[in-house]
Amino acid sequence: MKKHEIPTPALVVDLAAMQRNIERMAAYYATGPCKLRPHFKAHKTPEIARRQLAAGSCTGLTCATIGEAEVVAREGLTGDILIANEVLGAGKADRVARLCAVADIKVAVDSDAGLDDIARAAAAAGVEISVLIDVGVGLPRCGIAPGGPAMALARRVAATAGVRLCGLMGYEGHVVGIEGRDERAARAATAMERLLSTARMLREAGLPCPIVSGGGTGTYDITGRMEGITEVQAGSYVLMDTAYARLGLPFELAFSVLGTVLSRPRPEQCAADNGHKACSQDHGNPSVKGIEGASVLFLSDEHATIALPPDCDLGPGDGIELWPSHIDPTINLHDMLYAVEGDDVVGVWPIAARGYPEQREAVGAEARAL
Amino acid sequence: MKKHEIPTPALVVDLAAMQRNIERMAAYYATGPCKLRPHFKAHKTPEIARRQLAAGSCTGLTCATIGEAEVVAREGLTGDILIANEVLGAGKADRVARLCAVADIKVAVDSDAGLDDIARAAAAAGVEISVLIDVGVGLPRCGIAPGGPAMALARRVAATAGVRLCGLMGYEGHVVGIEGRDERAARAATAMERLLSTARMLREAGLPCPIVSGGGTGTYDITGRMEGITEVQAGSYVLMDTAYARLGLPFELAFSVLGTVLSRPRPEQCAADNGHKACSQDHGNPSVKGIEGASVLFLSDEHATIALPPDCDLGPGDGIELWPSHIDPTINLHDMLYAVEGDDVVGVWPIAARGYPEQREAVGAEARAL
Numbered sequence: 259m260k261k262h263e264i265p266t267p268a269l270v271v272d273l274a275a276m277q278r279n280i281e282r283m284a285a286y287y288a289t290g291p292c293k294l295r296p297h298f299k300a301h302k303t304p305e306i307a308r309r310q311l312a313a314g315s316c317t318g319l320t321c322a323t324i325g326e327a328e329v330v331a332r333e334g335l336t337g338d339i340l341i342a343n344e345v346l347g348a349g350k351a352d353r354v355a356r357l358c359a360v361a362d363i364k365v366a367v368d369s370d371a372g373l374d375d376i377a378r379a380a381a382a383a384g385v386e387i388s389v390l391i392d393v394g395v396g397l398p399r400c401g402i403a404p405g406g407p408a409m410a411l412a413r414r415v416a417a418t419a420g421v422r423l424c425g426l427m428g429y430e431g432h433v434v435g436i437e438g439r440d441e442r443a444a445r446a447a448t449a450m451e452r453l454l455s456t457a458r459m460l461r462e463a464g465l466p467c468p469i470v471s472g473g474g475t476g477t478y479d480i481t482g483r484m485e486g487i488t489e490v491q492a493g494s495y496v497l498m499d500t501a502y503a504r505l506g507l508p509f510e511l512a513f514s515v516l517g518t519v520l521s522r523p524r525p526e527q528c529a530a531d532n533g534h535k536a537c538s539q540d541h542g543n544p545s546v547k548g549i550e551g552a553s554v555l556f557l558s559d560e561h562a563t564i565a566l567p568p569d570c571d572l573g574p575g576d577g578i579e580l581w582p583s584h585i586d587p588t589i590n591l592h593d594m595l596y597a598v599e600g601d602d603v604v605g606v607w608p609i610a611a612r613g614y615p616e617q618r619e620a621v622g623a624e625a626r627a628l
Numbered sequence: 629m630k631k632h633e634i635p636t637p638a639l640v641v642d643l644a645a646m647q648r649n650i651e652r653m654a655a656y657y658a659t660g661p662c663k664l665r666p667h668f669k670a671h672k673t674p675e676i677a678r679r680q681l682a683a684g685s686c687t688g689l690t691c692a693t694i695g696e697a698e699v700v701a702r703e704g705l706t707g708d709i710l711i712a713n714e715v716l717g718a719g720k721a722d723r724v725a726r727l728c729a730v731a732d733i734k735v736a737v738d739s740d741a742g743l744d745d746i747a748r749a750a751a752a753a754g755v756e757i758s759v760l761i762d763v764g765v766g767l768p769r770c771g772i773a774p775g776g777p778a779m780a781l782a783r784r785v786a787a788t789a790g791v792r793l794c795g796l797m798g799y800e801g802h803v804v805g806i807e808g809r810d811e812r813a814a815r816a817a818t819a820m821e822r823l824l825s826t827a828r829m830l831r832e833a834g835l836p837c838p839i840v841s842g843g844g845t846g847t848y849d850i851t852g853r854m855e856g857i858t859e860v861q862a863g864s865y866v867l868m869d870t871a872y873a874r875l876g877l878p879f880e881l882a883f884s885v886l887g888t889v890l891s892r893p894r895p896e897q898c899a900a901d902n903g904h905k906a907c908s909q910d911h912g913n914p915s916v917k918g919i920e921g922a923s924v925l926f927l928s929d930e931h932a933t934i935a936l937p938p939d940c941d942l943g944p945g946d947g948i949e950l951w952p953s954h955i956d957p958t959i960n961l962h963d964m965l966y967a968v969e970g971d972d973v974v975g976v977w978p979i980a981a982r983g984y985p986e987q988r989e990a991v992g993a994e995a996r997a998l
Contacts, residue, residue: 262718263718263719264718265717265718265719265720265984265986265987265990266717266718267984268984268987299929299930322929322930323930343890343930344890344891344944346888346889346890346901346944346945347635347636347887347888347890347901347945348632348633348634348635348636348888349633349635350635350888368891368893369891369892369943369944371943371944371945372890372891372944372945375945392891394893398897398925398933399891399899399928399931399933400890400891400893400899400931401891401893402893403893431928517717518716518717518718518720519716520713520714520716520717520742520770521714521738521739521742521762521769521770521771522739523738523764523770523771523772523773527768529769529770531716531717534908534910534957535956535957535960535983538904539910540904540909540927555768557910558769558801559669559692559956559957560669560692560693560713561769561770563768563769573739573741574714574716574739574741574742575716575717575741575742575745586905586929587904587905587929590905590929590961591960591961591983592983592984592987593983593984593987593988594987594988594990606990613905613961613962613963614635614637614638614962614963616635617635617638617962617963617964618963618964620635620964620976
């Protein structure tokens with residue numbers, strides 16, 4: 259199969275560029291005490307995770323949802339899974355408990371209610387669930403306040419049957435995208451000191467804290483070099499996007515959204531079939547790959563309206579590629595990735611954890627049960 | 629199954645409200661020469677389309693992609709399908725030709741290249757494909773210029789073997805969302821006069837023009853009452869969203885994105901699990917349903933960070949519902965809809981045409997063929 263035979267819109271991975279990204283990151287973490295825990299949420303694709311793990315320097319995988327962790331476990335990718343997120347809601351803690359039979363699952367907890375639910379599910383299943391306290395380090399989202407509040411919750415975890423305290427996590431998501439490296443480094447240091455100081459408090463109190471987890475692609479060489487951080491949860495580096503490309507990291511843009519020009523009603527623009535149902539825009543419009551002077555004017559559900567330079571001879575039926583501004587939600591719109599080398603399609607990879615895999619399994623069973 | 633037992637995030641349809649929306653729209657089109665052609669792209673859900681068609685006043689269904697049309701045909705929803713979009717790209721025209729065996733398929737054409745590809749596929753399959761000329765009416769996207777250029781293309785269609793000229797379409801997407809009804813009506817009239825004047829030119833030249841298709845939810849009672857418009861392609865009315873709700877239309881918000889509160893680290897806010905992988909934000913942040921004074925601060929991939937009033941006692945584990953700003957891309961993120969009546973789940977409906985159904989079918993076959 260050749261690239262021009264791919265039905266559009268579709269996600270295309272530059273296999274050689276992706277492999278270089280994987281190897282560069284693995285080489286970076288080959289030295290030093292800190293390891294990499296690649297974030298599966300970025301691509302949700304078992305074949306990519308297999309390559310990340312095969313390159314070495316990894317301590318397991320990170321997931322954002324139980325559905326992702328279930329796919330990781332089912333595919334046998336690794337036995338060491340961190341769900342770097344709270345797991346509240348109907349059936350969630352019980353699904354975590356079931357996964358404990360096949361993998362070492364660690365989950366984040368930042369509230370008494372969350373702890374109680376995990377402990378209940380562990381007791382019901384007769385298992386022990388590993389827990390990291392999720393500490394707020396500045397991103398206004400989840401995470402208990404560092405210091406005293408986090409310590410109090412850690413003491414409760416340590417005293418609760420069915421759960422095992424394994425340390426702390428904190429995500430400096432408010433700084434990973436800062437373009438200037440000096441400012442990014444300074445603000446990451448401030449953020450992660452909240453986590454590290456809490457880790458010291460735990461150890462001084464005799465509480466276990468083998469894991470201190472944080473970081474992302476934008477801080478892989480900042481947070482990843484702080485003394486006391488044991489693992490970094492980077493995800494985007496493997497395929498990259500234009501938002502992260504602005505940071506000057508040593509990772510290449512390795513995927514694009516292939517589309518077909520549908521219409522060129524005026525010389526100065528065209529409409530292609532890779533709209534925002536195919537390419538997310540939450541970090542801004544995508545960029546046009548390989549056409550000097552072309553830019554996306556706006557995305558609609560099924561169309562990208564693109565400004566073209568006057569000498570561009572692109573017309574209806576021609577291919578056009580967009581570089582997304584944000585990898586995670588773009589991949590989440592598709593069911594498969596096409597891996598290419600030049601013009602040859604060399605792999606077709608299911609995005610097995612796209613969306614909510616449990617919905618696809620449940621739809622038949624739940625409909626029958628009604 | 630009860631609503632609080634639904635695994636989150638999930639899409640929840642208020643069945644009674646949806647049914648009222650369907651019946652109100654059908655009643656509007658029960659009189660007058662113009663009919664409704666509900667847009668399947670809005671929900672991609674066969675069960676909803678069945679209810680729209682059962683309510684009457686419909687001339688068939690509208691689709692935006694071939695993948696949607698293939699699902700409509702396979703499910704036997706209707707034999708009259710308009711793909712209101714150009715169908716260029718690898719395999720597209722040939723798939724349209726194959727669908728002709730089971731349904732009356734009409735496609736939009738706005739270029740010579742598009743016409744040539746459709747005619748080639750029709751000849752190869754030995755079928756005749758129905759064509760509407762897509763006329764640009766002001767939205768800067770697809771559509772050939774009205775008047776002379778559209779006439780010239782219509783003459784070519786009429787003279788080409790394998791295709792049948794069935795009329796015109798034009799989408800006034802640049803005006804359907806204008807809040808003030810007077811301005812919306814005035815600008816819709818200007819836009820659609822470009823389509824209607826071209827239709828008159830076709831008829832004066834003796835060319836067939838039985839179909840003049842356009843419109844959307846925001847202009848259902850404007851475009852839908854213009855003399856010469858034969859059908860309106862409204863989609864969002866069936867479930868609605870907050871962007872359309874601002875227009876004061878007689879349709880109710882009938883669906884929401886159910887989430888679970890994961891964390892409430894500070895009294896003034898919480899984080900829930902219905903982020904932008906569960907709820908689109910291309911038309912702005914969603915709204916919080918049922919909590920006076922609450923508002924979405926920002927969406928991340930897997931989290932909604934929500935400002936709460938101080939007296940709100942919502943905590944980790946509690947349900948929270950968001951009203952999306954845009955129905956189409958929100959539904960496209962999920963594989964199923966839960967239909968509820970009060971607290972009872974009364975239906976679980978597959979979103980059969982979510983994303984690119986052909987990818988799900990192809991992934992196995994193409995991987996084996998490599």
